Amino acid sequence: MSVLAVAGGQLLADSVISFDLGSLARNFWALTIDGLTYGAIYALVAVGYTLVYGVLRLINFAHSEIFMLGMFGQYATLMLLGFGPSGNVYSEGTMMTIVYLGIAMLGGMAVAGGAAVGLERVAYRPLRKRGAPSLVFLITAIGASFVIQEFVHFVLPKLTGGTLGGVNAQQPIRLVQASDVISFANTSISNIEIVIVVSALTLAFAADVFINRTKFGRGIRAVAQDPVTATLMGVSRERIIMLTFLIGGILAGAAALLYTLRVPSGILYSGGFILGIKAFCAAVLGGIGNLRGALLGGLLLGVMELYGQALFGTEWRDVVAFVLLILVLMFRPTGILGESLGRARA
Amino acid sequence: MRRSTPRLAGLAIVVSAGLVLAGCSSKSAGGETTASGSATAAGALAITPLVQVDASGKEVKSSGSSAAATPAGKGGAKCSAVSIAMAGALTGANAALGINILDGLTLAVDEHNAANPDCQVTVKQFDTEGDPQKATQVAPQIVSDTSVIGLLGPAFSGETKATGPIFNQADLLSLTASATNPGLTKNGWSNFFRGLGNDNSQGGAIASYLKDTLGYKKVCVVADDSDYGIGLAEVVTQTLGSVADSACAAKVKTGDKDFSATVQIIKDAAPDAVYYGGYYAEAAPLLSQLRSGGVTAAFASGDGSNDPEFVKQAGDSSKDAYLTCPCGPAPDAFATAYKAKFNIAPGVYSVEAYDLGTIILAGIDSGITTRSDLVKFVAGYDGVGLAKSYKWDSTGELASASTWVYQVK
Numbered sequence: 001m002s003v004l005a006v007a008g009g010q011l012l013a014d015s016v017i018s019f020d021l022g023s024l025a026r027n028f029w030a031l032t033i034d035g036l037t038y039g040a041i042y043a044l045v046a047v048g049y050t051l052v053y054g055v056l057r058l059i060n061f062a063h064s065e066i067f068m069l070g071m072f073g074q075y076a077t078l079m080l081l082g083f084g085p086s087g088n089v090y091s092e093g094t095m096m097t098i099v100y101l102g103i104a105m106l107g108g109m110a111v112a113g114g115a116a117v118g119l120e121r122v123a124y125r126p127l128r129k130r131g132a133p134s135l136v137f138l139i140t141a142i143g144a145s146f147v148i149q150e151f152v153h154f155v156l157p158k159l160t161g162g163t164l165g166g167v168n169a170q171q172p173i174r175l176v177q178a179s180d181v182i183s184f185a186n187t188s189i190s191n192i193e194i195v196i197v198v199s200a201l202t203l204a205f206a207a208d209v210f211i212n213r214t215k216f217g218r219g220i221r222a223v224a225q226d227p228v229t230a231t232l233m234g235v236s237r238e239r240i241i242m243l244t245f246l247i248g249g250i251l252a253g254a255a256a257l258l259y260t261l262r263v264p265s266g267i268l269y270s271g272g273f274i275l276g277i278k279a280f281c282a283a284v285l286g287g288i289g290n291l292r293g294a295l296l297g298g299l300l301l302g303v304m305e306l307y308g309q310a311l312f313g314t315e316w317r318d319v320v321a322f323v324l325l326i327l328v329l330m331f332r333p334t335g336i337l338g339e340s341l342g343r344a345r346a
Numbered sequence: 347m348r349r350s351t352p353r354l355a356g357l358a359i360v361v362s363a364g365l366v367l368a369g370c371s372s373k374s375a376g377g378e379t380t381a382s383g384s385a386t387a388a389g390a391l392a393i394t395p396l397v398q399v400d401a402s403g404k405e406v407k408s409s410g411s412s413a414a415a416t417p418a419g420k421g422g423a424k425c426s427a428v429s430i431a432m433a434g435a436l437t438g439a440n441a442a443l444g445i446n447i448l449d450g451l452t453l454a455v456d457e458h459n460a461a462n463p464d465c466q467v468t469v470k471q472f473d474t475e476g477d478p479q480k481a482t483q484v485a486p487q488i489v490s491d492t493s494v495i496g497l498l499g500p501a502f503s504g505e506t507k508a509t510g511p512i513f514n515q516a517d518l519l520s521l522t523a524s525a526t527n528p529g530l531t532k533n534g535w536s537n538f539f540r541g542l543g544n545d546n547s548q549g550g551a552i553a554s555y556l557k558d559t560l561g562y563k564k565v566c567v568v569a570d571d572s573d574y575g576i577g578l579a580e581v582v583t584q585t586l587g588s589v590a591d592s593a594c595a596a597k598v599k600t601g602d603k604d605f606s607a608t609v610q611i612i613k614d615a616a617p618d619a620v621y622y623g624g625y626y627a628e629a630a631p632l633l634s635q636l637r638s639g640g641v642t643a644a645f646a647s648g649d650g651s652n653d654p655e656f657v658k659q660a661g662d663s664s665k666d667a668y669l670t671c672p673c674g675p676a677p678d679a680f681a682t683a684y685k686a687k688f689n690i691a692p693g694v695y696s697v698e699a700y701d702l703g704t705i706i707l708a709g710i711d712s713g714i715t716t717r718s719d720l721v722k723f724v725a726g727y728d729g730v731g732l733a734k735s736y737k738w739d740s741t742g743e744l745a746s747a748s749t750w751v752y753q754v755k
Contacts, residue, residue: 023593027610034606087391087661153437167441169627171658178638186614188640265631265659266603270439274601309607315571315597317607 024310029187031306037193037262039302040200044255045279046286046294047207048116048248054224054289055244057134058124061141064276065148066116066249070256071267072152072164073111074104078173079163085171097175101195101257109253116249117242119144125238152269165269172264196258203254204295207247211291220244224289278305281325287335296336300324391657391665395675396753401547403554406748414732417454417704418461423711425465430455430706431494432469433484433509434501434524435476439601439627442653443695444476444501447523449688450699451498456687458707467710470494474505481505485512496521496706496720498699503527503574510535517718521706523698526649526672527577531741537721539738541702542695543672543747545574545648549581551749552621552646552670557589562618562644566594568608568632570624578648579623591615598628605632609639617643625650630659637663649673652694657754669752673698674733701731 024031045067052060081100083090092100123144127136156165164170176195180188211217222230223240231237259275260267278301286297301321308320328336398406432451434444452469459466472488474481481500488494489512496519500506506525513520514535521539522530528544556562567590569579583590594615596608609632612620620636620643622629629651636645646668647656657664676684676692680700684692709723728737737745 020593023611023614027614030610030613031607034610038604038606085658087657087664089662167437167439168655169659172634172661174661180640190638192638263603263631264634264661268439268603270601271603274603306607306610310611313597314605314608314611315599317602318599 018313020311020313024307026186027310028307029185031310032303033187033189033193035303035306036299037196037302038306039282039299040197040204041255041259041262041298042275042279042282042302043204043295043298044200044251044258045275046283046298047204047251047291049280049283050286050288050291050294051211051220051244051248053283054291055220055241056124056137058137059141059280060245060248061138061276061280062119062123062144062148063116063248063252064272064279065145066112066119066272067252067256067259067276067279068152068269068272069115069148070108070112070249070253071260071271072156072170073253074108074257074260075170075173075267076111076164077104077107078175080107083173083175085173089174089177091177092175100175101261105199105254105257108256109250112253112256113246113249115148116245116252119148120242120245125241149269149273168268169265169271170267172260172267174264176261192261196261199254199258203251207251208291208295210247216240216243278321281321285325285328285335287332287337287339289339290335290337293335293337300336391662391754393652393654393657393669393752394755396668396751398674398748398750399551399555400748401543401550401554403551403558413730414701415704415708415729417458417700417707419458419708419711421461423462423465425467425710425713425715427493428465428495428710428715429468429470429491429493430703431472431488431491431497431499433472433474433481433488433497433499433505436471436473438475438477440476440502440625440650442626442655442693443524443650444473446693446696447498447501447699449684449690450523450692450696451703453684453687453696454700454703454707457683458704458711462711465711467707468493472499474500474502476502476505478504478508481509482512485509489513489516489518494518495710495714495717496724498523498702498706500525501695502572503530503577504572506530506538507573510538513537517721519706519717519720519724521702521724523702524649524695525574527573528581529573529577531743535742536725539724539742540744541698541736542733543744543749545578546581547747548648548670548672548749549578549623550585552648552668552751553582553585555668555751556619556621556644556646557586560619560644563589564591564615564617565589565619565621566591566596566612566615566617566643567621568596568598568612568623570598570600570622570628572600572624574650575624577623578650579621582621582623586621591617598624598632600625600628602628603631605635608632609635609641612636612643613639613641619644619646622647622651624648626653626656626659630656630664633660633667634663644668646670649694652752654691654693664754667754669754671750671752672747674750677732680732697731697733701733701736704731705729705736 048063123140152165178190178192181191182189219235219240222235282297282301283294286293304324305317305321309317400406432448435441436444455467455469472484474484501524503525514537520537523541526545528546567579567583569575594612629647633645649671652669652671673695676697709720714720739745
C-alpha cells in the first residue's frame with residue numbers, strides 16, 4: 001500500500017487527501033462491477049436529459065424529480081400488489097419475483113412517463129406557445145423541480161394518510177435477497193447487480209433501436225436536427241416533443257426500480273437530486289443530445305467515481321465526477337461522442 | 347399539426363392507464379400469493395438498552411430517578427407572557443430528533459401549565475431544518491422575540507456552532523438537549539449549557555467498549571461530513587488507537603445513499619467492527635449495503651443513528667447493531683404520558699428535553715423575569731431529573747456524564 005501526501009494519519013481530520021494505488025489495484029474488479037451497476041442507472045436517467053436537450057435545447061432540471069416520482073410509483077405498485085414494508089426479504093421464488101419486479105417497473109414507468117408528459121404540458125408548452133426565451137425555460141425547470149419535491153414532501157403524505165412521502169425515506173419493501181452469483185478473488189457479483197446491468201442495457205438497446213430504426217425515432221431525430229424543415233416535411237413538432245418526454249420518463253421510471261433494488265432506503269422526496277445531477281453530468285460527458293453518448297457517459301462516470309474514491313478517499317466522489325467532466329470537456333468541448341442527436345450515428 | 351396533438355395525448359393517457367390497469371388487475375392474484383409466502387413480522391427488532399458505561403467503557407449502575415424534579419413545581423406560581431423557544435430540525439431529513447425534543451418540552455410545559463393556572467408558559471418553535479445556514483437566519487428572530495426568556499436548543503452541533511455568538515451576545519440561555527460536539531463549550535459562551543455528555547464521553551465510551559469489553563482487534567471508522575459526525579469519529583479513532591485501521595477509514599456525505607466504494611474498501615480490510623459517526627439517514631443504507639456486500643463485522647454508531655427510523659430503514663441488517671447515546675431510556679410513567687399525548691413512543695432526547703424544560707420552568711416559577719437571571723439560575727442549578735442529575739461546571743458541561751449502550755434486538 002502506498003500512501004503519499006498527508007494520508008494515513010491516526011486522525012480522520014488529518015488525512016485530507018490520500019493517493020492509495022494499492023487499494024485501487026486490490027479492489028479494481030469489484031469497483032468496476034459496482035461502477036457499471038451504478039453507471040447503468042445513471043445512463044438510463046441521462047437518456048431523458050439528452051433526448052429533451054436534443055429536441056428542445058432545454059436542460060430539463062426537473063428530470064431528477066421524474067426519477068424520484070418513478071421510485072414512488074414502483075413502491076406504490078408493490079403496495080397495490082399486496083406487499084408491505086418489512087425488515088426482512090420476501091421469498092416468492094425466482095419466477096414470481098421477476099414477475100412482481102416487472103409489474104413494479106411498469107408501475108414506475110407509468111408514473112414517471114405520465115409525470116414527464118404532464119410536466120411538459122403544464123410547465124413547458126405554455127411557455128413555448130408564447131415564445132419565451134430559453135432562460136425562462138431553465139428557471140421554470142428548476143421551479144418545477146422544487147414544486148414536485150415539496151409536493152412529495154408535504155402534500156403526498158396528507159393525500160395518502162402518511163403512507164407515501166413525507167420527511168423520512170419510505171420503509172423498504174425488499175423482494176430480492178442479495179446473494180453472490182459469481183465470486184473470484186475478493187470480487188463478487190450479486191444477483192441484484194446482474195439484474196440491474198442486464199435490464200438497463202436491454203432498455204438502453206431498445207431506446208437506441210427506437211430512436212434509430214422506427215418512424216417515431218426518425219421524427220425525433222428530424223426535429224432535433226432541423227425543427228423547421230421537419231415541420232415542413234409533415235412531422236408534428238408538438239407530438240415529437242411529447243413523445244420525447246414520455247420516453248425519457250419511462251426510462252427514468254425503469255431506472256427508479258433498478259435503483260431501489262440497489263438502494264432500498266433511497267425512496268425519499270429529495271432522493272433524486274444527487275443522482276439527477278450525476279446523470280446530467282453523464283449526459284454532458286458523453287455529448288448531450290446524443291443517446292449513445294449518454295449511455296457511454298453514464299457507464300464511464302459510474303466506474304470512474306468509484307476508482308476515484310478508492311484512489312483519493314471516499315469523500316471525493318463528486319469531485320472526481322466533475323473533474324473528469326471538466327477534463328473531458330477541455331479536450332472535447334462537445335463531449336466524448338459529440339453533440340448532435342440528428343447526426344451522431346457512432 | 348395542431349389537430350393531431352390531442353390524439354397523441356390521448357394515446358399517452360391510454361398507454362399509461364393500460365399500464366396501471368395491468369398492475370391493478372394482477373393485484374388480487376399478487377395479494378393471494380404474498381399472503382402465503384409473505385415476510386414474517388416486521389416490527390420484531392427494536393433498540394433496547396444494554397448497559398450504562400462511563401467514559402472508559404466501564405459499567406455504571408444507574409442511579410434511581412425517584413427523586414426527579416417535576417415540571418408542575420409547587421403550583422401557584424405567577425408569571426405573565428413568558429415563552430420558551432425551541433430551535434431545531436422540525437422538517438427535513440433529520441426532523442425526527444427535533445420533534446422528539448419539541449414533544450418532550452411540550453409535555454413538560456403542559457404539565458406545568460395545568461398545575462400553575464397563573465403562570466401559563468408557551469412554547470415557541472423555530473424550525474432550522476438542522477441546517478446551520480437556516481439557523482443563522484432563524485436565530486435573530488428568537489432573540490428579537492421579547493417574550494422568549496430561554497431557549498431549548500439548538501438541536502444539532504453544526505447549527506449550535508453557527509448561532510452560538512448570536513445567543514451569547516443577547517445573553518439568552520441556550521440549553522441544548524442534543525448538540526454533543528465537544529468544541530461547543532470551548533467558546534467561552536457563558537449562556538450555553540449542555541444537558542448531556544458530549545461526543546468525547548460518548549465516543550470514548552463506545553471505543554473502549556468495542557476495544558476492551560468486546561475485544562475487537564480491527565475497527566473501520568466511517569464519518570459523515572457534519573461537525574457532529576467528524577467530531578465523534580475523531581474521538582473514537584483516537585481512543586481506539588492502533589485498533590482503528592486507517593486504511594479503511596472512510597468519509598461519506600450527508601444525503602448520500604449509495605456507498606459502493608466505502609463498502610468495498612471495508613470488505614477488503616475485513617475488520618471486526620465498523621463504527622459510523624453520523625445520522626440515521628445515511629447509517630441505515632450504509633449498514634444494509636455492508637450486509638448485502640457480505641461484510642459481517644459488528645456495526646456501532648452514535649446517538650445520531652439511535653432512532654427507530656434506523657431500524658425501519660435498515661431492516662434485518664440492523665440486527666445486533668450497537669448504538670450509543672448520552673441519553674437514558676424513558677421511565678415507564680413518562681413513556682405512558684408521552685404516548686397518550688403524542689400517540690408515539692418517546693424518542694431519543696425526549697426525556698432530556700423534558701428534564702431541561704423542567705429546569706427552565708423551575709427558573710420561571712422562582713420569579714425570574716429576565717434572560718440573564720435565567721442564565722445565572724441554570725449555572726447554579728443542582729438537581730435530579732428523570733434521566734440523570736443535572737449540575738454544570740463553569741464551561742457548561744455536565745459535572746458527571748455517562749453513556750448508554752443500546753443494541754438492536
